[in-house]
Amino acid sequence: MRATLVTLKKSASSTRWLARQANDPYVKGRIGADAGGVTYRSRSSFKLISLLDKRFPKVIVDLGAAPGGWSQVIRRKARPQDLVFALDILDMEPLKGVEVLKGDFLEQAIQKRLRARIMEGIYGGALVHPDHRDHRMVDLVLSDMMGPMTGNKLADVRTSLDLVEAASAFAFANLKEAPRVGKGDPRSTGGHLVIKFFMHPDMVEFQKQVLEPRFRKVAVPKPKESRKESSEAYFVCLGYKGDPNRL
Numbered sequence: 001m002r003a004t005l006v007t008l009k010k011s012a013s014s015t016r017w018l019a020r021q022a023n024d025p026y027v028k029g030r031i032g033a034d035a036g037g038v039t040y041r042s043r044s045s046f047k048l049i050s051l052l053d054k055r056f057p058k059v060i061v062d063l064g065a066a067p068g069g070w071s072q073v074i075r076r077k078a079r080p081q082d083l084v085f086a087l088d089i090l091d092m093e094p095l096k097g098v099e100v101l102k103g104d105f106l107e108q109a110i111q112k113r114l115r116a117r118i119m120e121g122i123y124g125g126a127l128v129h130p131d132h133r134d135h136r137m138v139d140l141v142l143s144d145m146m147g148p149m150t151g152n153k154l155a156d157v158r159t160s161l162d163l164v165e166a167a168s169a170f171a172f173a174n175l176k177e178a179p180r181v182g183k184g185d186p187r188s189t190g191g192h193l194v195i196k197f198f199m200h201p202d203m204v205e206f207q208k209q210v211l212e213p214r215f216r217k218v219a220v221p222k223p224k225e226s227r228k229e230s231s232e233a234y235f236v237c238l239g240y241k242g243d244p245n246r247l
């Protein structure tokens with residue numbers, strides 16, 4: 001059969017369409033599940049997600065927040081609709097636009113309460129069944145937690161390690177995960193984590209074994225405001241990718 005101009009045109013454009021479909025990360029996303037394990041039926045789902053992302057509140061958690069210096073900075077930098085949660089074992093004076101919780105972060109009960117408050121802040125009375133709520137809704141976890149110095153270096157380092165581990169575990173369970181799609185995808189890049197720690201050989205291992213596999217980038221800048229002789233430093237971890245054992 002001789003190909004007519006119409007059939008030639010048609011097959012050229014459908015080849016182009018097929019090629020575009022094959023390279024489209026959104027279409028690929030339909031084939032595999034997205035970061036939250038949800039498989040969407042059409043490209044339109046991603047358009048809606050992207051629209052909602054701009055309107056949905058960003059969620060920021062400030063651990064070891066008292067007296068509130070970091071929360072103040074966050075509140076000033078955040079948009080009015082963003083949700084800021086501050087937690088400390090000590091009392092903290094109320095701060096406008098910041099939900100303050102009191103409790104020992106090393107206790108599971110307070111972590112559960114914090115998580116419940118975050119979900120309440122995001123969904124409020126919205127008619128979303130708990131099973132269908134996205135439980136990875138945090139954009140940024142900050143931890144400046146530090147126990148009182150006892151003078152016993154070993155005990156102080158141990159406390160610092162416990163706090164770093166607890167803050168990281170909370171972040172791993174609650175940070176938004178970067179979608180596992182091709183480079184340049186305009187969707188979320190994954191949440192971020194900033195944690196204070198005391199320099200110690202175990203922390204070098206923690207960075208290599210635990211943080212680096214989970215984040216796009218991990219840096220340890222020393223803020224010029226930190227005292228030179230101080231052994232405190234910060235892990236700045238960008239773009240949570242999720243648990244590498246699940247990849």
Ligand SMILES: C[S@@+](CC[C@H](N)C(=O)[O-])C[C@H]1O[C@@H](n2cnc3c(N)ncnc32)[C@H](O)[C@@H]1O
Pocket residue numbers: 063064065066067068069070071087088089090103104105106144145146147148
């Ligand atoms: C260096 S201060 C934080 C300063 C704060 N980022 C600011 O800008 O004002 C460390 C805080 O960690 C808190 N902290 C220490 N251990 C904690 C724990 N187990 N749970 C919650 N907060 C804790 C302390 O009470 C203290 O307020």
